[in-house]
Amino acid sequence: MTNSEFILEMRNISKEFPGVKALDNVTLKVRPATVHAIMGENGAGKSTLMKCLFGIYQPDAGEIILDGRKVDIRNSKEALDLGISMIHQELLPVRQRSVMENLWLGRFPKKRYGIFEFVDEAKMYRDTQEILSKFNIDVKPTELMKNLSASKIQFIEITKAVSYNAKIIIMDEPTSSLTENEVVQLFDLIGKLKKQGVAIIYISHRIDEIFKIADELTIMRDGKVVGTWATHELTEDMIISKMVGREMTSRFPKREATPGEVILRVENLTSANPASFRNVSFELRKGEILGIGGLVGSQRTELVESIFGLRPIASGKIFLNGKEVVIRSPIDAKKHGIALLTEERRSTGIFPDLNIIENTTMASLTNYTGRFMWINDRKRRKDTESMVNLLRIKTPTLRSLIKNLSGGNQQKVLLARWLLTSPEILILDEPTRGIDVGAKYEIYTIMNELTKQGKGIIMISSEMPELLGMADRIMVMCEGYLSGILDRNEATEEKIMRLASKYAK
Numbered sequence: 001m002t003n004s005e006f007i008l009e010m011r012n013i014s015k016e017f018p019g020v021k022a023l024d025n026v027t028l029k030v031r032p033a034t035v036h037a038i039m040g041e042n043g044a045g046k047s048t049l050m051k052c053l054f055g056i057y058q059p060d061a062g063e064i065i066l067d068g069r070k071v072d073i074r075n076s077k078e079a080l081d082l083g084i085s086m087i088h089q090e091l092l093p094v095r096q097r098s099v100m101e102n103l104w105l106g107r108f109p110k111k112r113y114g115i116f117e118f119v120d121e122a123k124m125y126r127d128t129q130e131i132l133s134k135f136n137i138d139v140k141p142t143e144l145m146k147n148l149s150a151s152k153i154q155f156i157e158i159t160k161a162v163s164y165n166a167k168i169i170i171m172d173e174p175t176s177s178l179t180e181n182e183v184v185q186l187f188d189l190i191g192k193l194k195k196q197g198v199a200i201i202y203i204s205h206r207i208d209e210i211f212k213i214a215d216e217l218t219i220m221r222d223g224k225v226v227g228t229w230a231t232h233e234l235t236e237d238m239i240i241s242k243m244v245g246r247e248m249t250s251r252f253p254k255r256e257a258t259p260g261e262v263i264l265r266v267e268n269l270t271s272a273n274p275a276s277f278r279n280v281s282f283e284l285r286k287g288e289i290l291g292i293g294g295l296v297g298s299q300r301t302e303l304v305e306s307i308f309g310l311r312p313i314a315s316g317k318i319f320l321n322g323k324e325v326v327i328r329s330p331i332d333a334k335k336h337g338i339a340l341l342t343e344e345r346r347s348t349g350i351f352p353d354l355n356i357i358e359n360t361t362m363a364s365l366t367n368y369t370g371r372f373m374w375i376n377d378r379k380r381r382k383d384t385e386s387m388v389n390l391l392r393i394k395t396p397t398l399r400s401l402i403k404n405l406s407g408g409n410q411q412k413v414l415l416a417r418w419l420l421t422s423p424e425i426l427i428l429d430e431p432t433r434g435i436d437v438g439a440k441y442e443i444y445t446i447m448n449e450l451t452k453q454g455k456g457i458i459m460i461s462s463e464m465p466e467l468l469g470m471a472d473r474i475m476v477m478c479e480g481y482l483s484g485i486l487d488r489n490e491a492t493e494e495k496i497m498r499l500a501s502k503y504a505k
């Protein structure tokens, strides 16, 4: 042990993938008992750097100094043994196991009877309960992981990291599946960890979060470090321009379209699932962006998935351009010109082992098939290329596998897929989750463009500024009920919050 000023130094790290220099001579220095944030555009190399630290990738060059000592981290187990834990950008817990099994996986407490060794379930239960209550997490140790909400799973994963007595915890976009209330809870927990001397490396695309919890910020661009600053030396505008490498005057483009006639009318829609939404009625106009706000459990996703034919409804009516329609499947929905960009890109959207062209044109294949099932490959490539340029998707080639793209770039491919279907009604569920500020602005601009062409957009978002900045009207849901609709000029964060918790105890 030396008395180094830094608990961690990653020095001159480089890492190359075929066709991409993901990290180019990156140096990162982290102090103990601080939150060190990393920001940067999609594909800047943030996750790759952390995977080098956690032993998932081996850097091509550079060294890692932990507590003043040079270390070699060959795999994740070695990282954990060295006191480094990581909460992944895409969560991968063991779903069919219980909370306590997931927590102690690979290191179950044992007891011996003579030559026999048993898992000490009682101890496992006690230890789990102790840890959960320490962090105010209201879950039973025996609950199955698959029964937990995305946010609970997130908290369990963090608890797990803590239980390894980690000195350094890496959080890669931890709030991407949390709502505002849960984010507060997470920040609370981060505060507690800091007091215990833990260093937290925190990756996020949300600048407001950085100002709330980060002590220092390192900004990356194109695989290089732009610089490291104490957060209080920076302003929002400074962060944005350092990240995108140019000045950006505003986070939202001006809304230009004026809503026209009603394109979609939903009347008393009630889910077939009694625990889900009921009696929801609303209208969407041509050229309008209708935002949907609410907390986890407000059934927003279930509502739009039902309109899209993914989930059965018990009663209620849907009218398109004044005519009643019955939508029993996504195929029906697509025929009627409705597109849905889902929230869970891993499970419902991405085909990891297919390439960018295939993933992008998946929903519009009929545009490319001619007589005799002949596929027009040139046109597919051309359309994909124009989407890659339009959304600035960062990929070495159009034939790269989508699983090798950074998280935010995968999200952009999915958006491209639905844009290519030229929908009349575009439903976006958390469309900019995990997307960097520059690209967000581009997506907002595209939304503007689409509404100018008379398309209607429904956008679910848990980011208040996004709802307030982009929606013409904001409809708020609470526990399956529509609790109110706010006009753009009367909406405030506070009003949305109040409606979002209207029926809550």
Ligand SMILES: Nc1ncnc2c1ncn2[C@@H]1O[C@H](COP(=O)(O)OP(=O)(O)OP(=O)(O)O)[C@@H](O)[C@H]1O
Pocket: 017, 018, 020, 021, 022, 040, 041, 042, 043, 044, 045, 046, 047, 048, 049, 394, 395, 404, 405, 406, 407, 408, 409, 434, 436
């Ligand atoms: N296993 C891999 N194979 C090939 N290329 C990869 C692989 N992992 C990452 N890359 C590439 O390395 C670059 C950096 O990706 P990385 O995931 O680190 O970005 P990021 O900063 O975390 O972005 P995001 O904000 O979108 O999550 C990207 O161009 C990505 O396509």
Ligand SMILES: [Mg+2]
Pocket: 046, 047, 048, 089, 172, 406, 407, 408
């Ligand atoms: Mg990433």
